[in-house]
Amino acid sequence: MIGNFTYCNPTKLYFGKDALEGLNEELPRYGKNVLLVYGGGSIKRNGIYDKVVALLKANGKEIFEDGGVMPNPTIEKLQEGVRRARAAKADLILAVGGGSVCDYAKAVSISVHCDEDIWDKYFIRFEDVSCEIVPVGCVLTMVGTGSEMNGGSVITNHEQKLKIGHVFGENVFPKFSVLNPEFTFTLPVYQMVSGIYDIMSHILEQYFSGTDDNTSDYLAEGLLRSLIHSANIAVKDPLDYEARSNIMWTATWALNTLIAKGKTTDWMVHMLGQSVGAYTDATHGMTLSAVTMPYYKFILPYGVAKFARYAVNVWGVDPAGKSQTEVAAEGLNRMEAWMKEIGLVMNITELGATKAMLDGMVKSTLIMDGGYKVLDEADIRAVLSASF
């Protein structure tokens, strides 16, 4: 474990088929006014909205609605949410939805009492929160982002063609999250598979960095093996509770700070994917899968030992009689075949990206410095060009 670090994750999780009853424990801790945040209305069709509203009313809450949060929440929607939260004098923001809804709820929670320009402060200057925070709770209906147990929030600015994530500290984490795997059952398979790859990419982007041999990397390998095992079951039978529950739990632990402790991390796949997302508005997980192989094949020569370890420990490649590079390449080949098999999008053309967008996507890709090679603009152009 390198360096000094702290670990603290105060989010309380309620997990399982009866997890929503956790609201009866949590709601009494907060004041009367609840801003109920959700997306396009699927929760009204599948009955989750009614269940949540009934519990809010049973606990004497006054409900203020804030629906219509889009898959890539925009700065304009965020500003609207802040106005609604202020008007409601919200004591609690309850997010019912997937990662976008949770991300959005957190962004509202840190902006209600903030007088500055929210976009500039949090997503351009990456400043910490300096005002009072309205507490957030989450009821998760889609799995992948890990937003239910971390301080991450990704907001899109279409005018500036930027999709930027800020990972805030533990004061911004949801106070509680409700994780009922059955709440994810009505999700279309495309969205489920996209979420599975979002989880996988979270793990890999923390794993493919550093040469030390720390516990975090071993935990990452465990999460990857569990995810692959359960994903194989879930794509065949999306109603398999055991598989869906393991995927849900894996998603939470993939991005709640644990497996980044005592090591460096990469995050270039997310930077590339977010740039594609800003231009295409495509589903987040698919933007990641579409740039993954070009990126990993590009950096493999610089991190061959770790890619070989990945091949053996995660994909069961037999290293006998092979060079380290051969082992590493075989691991990526197995991963690529698996990605196609479970239905991931493998190029950005399919997501609506065109060559005319290339210059813009290259310019808007943030460069991180924790990977096996720090990319320059030409590298980013090469990786994105290979992603069409």
Add this chain to the structure above:
Amino acid sequence: MIGNFTYCNPTKLYFGKDALEGLNEELPRYGKNVLLVYGGGSIKRNGIYDKVVALLKANGKEIFEDGGVMPNPTIEKLQEGVRRARAAKADLILAVGGGSVCDYAKAVSISVHCDEDIWDKYFIRFEDVSCEIVPVGCVLTMVGTGSEMNGGSVITNHEQKLKIGHVFGENVFPKFSVLNPEFTFTLPVYQMVSGIYDIMSHILEQYFSGTDDNTSDYLAEGLLRSLIHSANIAVKDPLDYEARSNIMWTATWALNTLIAKGKTTDWMVHMLGQSVGAYTDATHGMTLSAVTMPYYKFILPYGVAKFARYAVNVWGVDPAGKSQTEVAAEGLNRMEAWMKEIGLVMNITELGATKAMLDGMVKSTLIMDGGYKVLDEADIRAVLSASF
């Protein structure tokens, strides 16, 4: 993941060579009176005591001493600590030591404001805490028990020949823990190896239960692989920071509730070991190692699929051309060879147990019901008899 469960772990961890500076962040949160709890005085010889006292004084604290906590803290010492904490009007109990000192500090913290008989209430009737709790912080100097991030507390009653652990809820968890791997460097190798096996047994006793295929078991395998890897380095070079830091981090995550989520657990090795400990006062981890092989060989036929998975995923046994039972047995054989190699005690005779104690140890072994076979008294006698 089976059943409904909650997860919440509020302990804040400060990890690394500068971790003790975390006291400057934590101490201002608490009142002036600090009960400083420690063991036999090794912290005075290695300088940790002076560093802690300097930080307490710099933060304006009044220090009340409570040293002399023994490796297996007794009910009499606990009663003494409660008297000291009351006399000090302690606002914070700061434990500086290993798991026994942390366990003891937690037991004091829940007893200061309790008017009932502590032993009967907490360790015989296993009741929850119903009184105010004095907050606890830990500075860890020995690795193994995981006490720094959980609600566990084990107390020994010599008069009744009982050593009993109670796992309390998150309100009893330490508020913060300081984990500096270098603080464990002066520990004798025998104690280090004992701690390593305590960690391993924690993981295995949660792993060897249930037939479901959940994420917790994959995480357990990751922790086991990391532990074995780092233990092999540490026994050769106890001052290897990377190895000792990974062992320290693995210990915390082996028993902070995470890898028990969504599954059943066993814990019979601890029950057998604690019974041996109550009669011999032997080092905790060694009581576990000494009964492990007899117990696992006894239950192997009832959990052969999991033992075979363990052999392949943790010990790298090649299953080709072998029966499941052969694979499982080969895994245990490799484990046994490794245990001897790193210097673990493999029988209870070496710990001072005699045949004259057998009846008593059998009677005082608590029977748990989560393992692959629920033992009866004859089974316990058989396992303990095979442990001499």
